[in-house]
């Protein structure tokens with residue numbers, strides 16, 4: 633498949649790209665910075681620029697696509713990870729602006745270019761369990777997609793707004809759009825057991841190809857010590873129809 637990864641130079645995206653390439657997919661990464669994973673082709677684009685997103689959706693994925701006489705073929709799927717990935721990196725309003733406008737641009741451009749599947753990264757923060765100003769507990773476990781979202785900060789708010797936009801785009805276009813409410817992404821260097829956890833993350837992020845279009849709440853199990861992750865970890869034992877759990 634030809635897959636456009638957006639934000640693939642980041643902490644999570646680079647592992648997704650490595651896995652996709654290992655599976656034999658052609659990957660173009662779009663980011664403000666290049667991704668160093670061997671085999672990926674990079675383009676520097678800004679998701680907040682609608683023109684950039686429309687342009688890249690109809691672009692060559694690599695130099696070897698030139699000269700084939702077939703012009704630019706579309707992407708089979710878009711994986712959108714680009715974001716200001718938490719509060720307290722930039723001003724709150726800038727975090728909200730980049731994440732919401734950027735995601736609108738990505739999905740809108742993908743649909744207009746004929747892409748049939750879009751996957752974007754949401755967050756556990758939509759439930760107010762992280763970066764909140766209280767130690768909030770869920771209403772019930774295991775979590776499902778009907779659980780209320782309780783965003784507090786601008787980052788969590790932006791993730792909820794992204795999901796609202798995605799649902800609207802889905803209704804009008806009919807394409808498959810998946811939002812993954814990820815827990816904390818843990819790289820191998822973050823924990824002694826990181827290799828195993830990183831592998832799980834890669835598998836979980838890439839495991840949606842056979843999924844239905846049913847929205848999913850997703851959790852990864854981990855050995856992370858933070859207390860607020862304790863109940864989120866329990867979600868990994870639940871079964872969400874159509875989603876391959878790890």
Ligand SMILES: NC(=O)c1ccc[n+]([C@@H]2O[C@H](COP(=O)([O-])OP(=O)(O)OC[C@H]3O[C@@H](n4cnc5c(N)ncnc54)[C@H](O)[C@@H]3O)[C@@H](O)[C@H]2O)c1
Nearest residue numbers: 639641642643644664678679713714715717753814816817
């Ligand atoms: N890291 C976590 O623990 C975690 C948890 C839950 C959800 N998420 C979500 O998963 C996704 C990936 O997270 P991450 O930890 O890899 O984040 P990251 O900050 O490491 O990577 C994000 C990438 O997005 C790119 N980016 C930012 N603004 C951009 C713009 N305007 N145009 C183009 N690219 C831009 C950055 O250059 C970066 O490479 C994000 O959407 C994040 O909100 C992350």
